[in-house]
Amino acid sequence: MPEAKNIYRPLKATLETVIDESPLIKTLVLRPEKEFSFDTGQFIELTLNGYGEAPFTPSSSPFVKDKLEVTIMKAGHVTEKFHQLTPGAVLGIRGPYGRGYPVYNMYDKEVVIVGGGCGLAPIRSLLYHLIEWKDRIKRVVLCYGSKTPADCIYKPLFRELNSIPKFEAHRAVNVADETWDETEGVVTVLLDKVNINVPDSVAVVCGPPVMMKFATQKLLSMGFPEDRIYLSMEKNMSCGFGKCGHCMMGEFFVCKDGPVFSYDEIRHLPDIWR
Ligand SMILES: Cc1cc2nc3c(=O)[nH]c(=O)nc-3n(C[C@H](O)[C@H](O)[C@H](O)COP(=O)(O)OP(=O)(O)OC[C@H]3O[C@@H](n4cnc5c(N)ncnc54)[C@H](O)[C@@H]3O)c2cc1C
Ligand code: FES
Incomplete structure (x- = not known):
């Protein structure tokens, strides 16, 4: 029987460069082990073995497939660890997920x-x-x-x-x-x-x-x-593809139906600005 595809298995990516953008924000320039495509506004889950993963929206051009840039603000446990990485570190990428910009x-x-x-x-x-x-x-x-x-x-x-x-x-x-x-x-x-x-x-x-x-x-x-x-829209996320329910906002899975929404789609929901 062919091996089932593990949808949680990340693609390896090597950190090439770290750009200091501001005291709290760095851009990681990653080289995935094979070409990686995404639509602008879609997001990825970025994994660091042994620490965890977090969702980020690539900040690089969707027309560039051999490099991926992710701009990360230090917010807590995982993002702090991403900020400490140096070139040569190996990370994982899952995705791309969700609906990007129309x-x-x-x-x-x-x-x-x-x-x-x-x-x-x-x-x-x-x-x-x-x-x-x-x-x-x-x-x-x-x-x-x-x-x-x-x-x-x-x-x-x-x-x-x-x-x-x-x-x-x-x-x-x-x-x-x-x-x-x-x-x-x-x-x-x-x-x-x-x-x-x-x-x-x-x-x-x-x-x-x-x-x-x-x-x-x-x-x-x-x-x-x-x-x-x-x-x-940003909500706490886990799976990234509509399985776990962590990202629910009203009737929407932000990971699957978003993260980009038009205002008329979500204006009826309470607390969209939290
Ligand atoms: C679709 C999407 C795209 C994102 N794109 C970017 C990006 O390009 N650059 C960037 O710097 N950040 C982005 N974020 C936010 C980023 O994922 C969180 O800052 C990160 O998950 C925090 O992880 P932590 O372990 O460092 O923080 P924690 O220690 O877990 O928490 C610190 C703070 O971050 C909040 N937080 C934790 N997890 C998430 C989460 N999954 N989503 C939103 N807030 C969270 C917590 O409520 C808390 O206030 C995005 C979030 C989403 C959902
Ligand atoms: S993050 Fe799991 S359902 Fe959206």
Whole structure:
């Protein structure tokens, strides 16, 4: 009898480089032992033998199959261990899982992206996708917020985006210092500064729950329809593919039905911002 496929068995991946993004956030550049494909916005389970695993959304381009970048904020036990790894370490990847960003709905549209903190990780992958597709979209406006200038991640990405026609990237920090000459304030302040043609746009929001809540309210007040605001939801997860029930949010398995939802799909649920 052929051996049954073990759906929990991870694919081996070697850590090539560690990039310090901010005091709390690092990007791990991984080389999987064979090509690994994912859709932008899908997530993986990243395993460290003997310590455990945790879900992360790849922050690299979905068009690159031989390398995978994962941007990790130190939050607790497993993420702290990932931060201590050095090049050469061997990890495991399960997935990809879930429903990513509906990039086809961004065809011929302006795409307004609101990100906060480590929520820029999945957004960076989406941006790489949209850069490849720049002939098919009208415009991309990124508004990113973090606590302080030191907490801003992917600093070179902003210069790169602002040099690409149709792309513009703006940043705000809650608390500025003498090094900062961009916006001071919460990320939604940036939405007042950019000129958005709402009827021709879709919006994407990813970040800490409180930021997602206020960004969504702001987008609704600007006239965005509920079905054109896409949110990346994070719930505690275990299996990643609809078996264990850890990630239930109302009638949805966030791991399978999400993690990307349009606001109209989930607005009826209580406590979506927790
Ligand atoms: C679909 C998805 C994609 C994610 N993508 C990223 C990413 O790209 N980068 C990143 O830094 N983080 C991401 N996260 C969050 C990341 O999985 C958690 O920070 C991580 O699991 C915490 O593990 P820990 O053992 O270090 O923390 P713990 O010691 O277990 O807990 C520390 C804190 O993290 C929370 N937490 C624990 N497990 C999870 C979990 N599975 N999901 C959400 N919160 C959790 C706990 O409630 C607690 O507040 C994602 C989560 C999901 C569900
Ligand atoms: S994580 Fe197991 S059902 Fe979603």
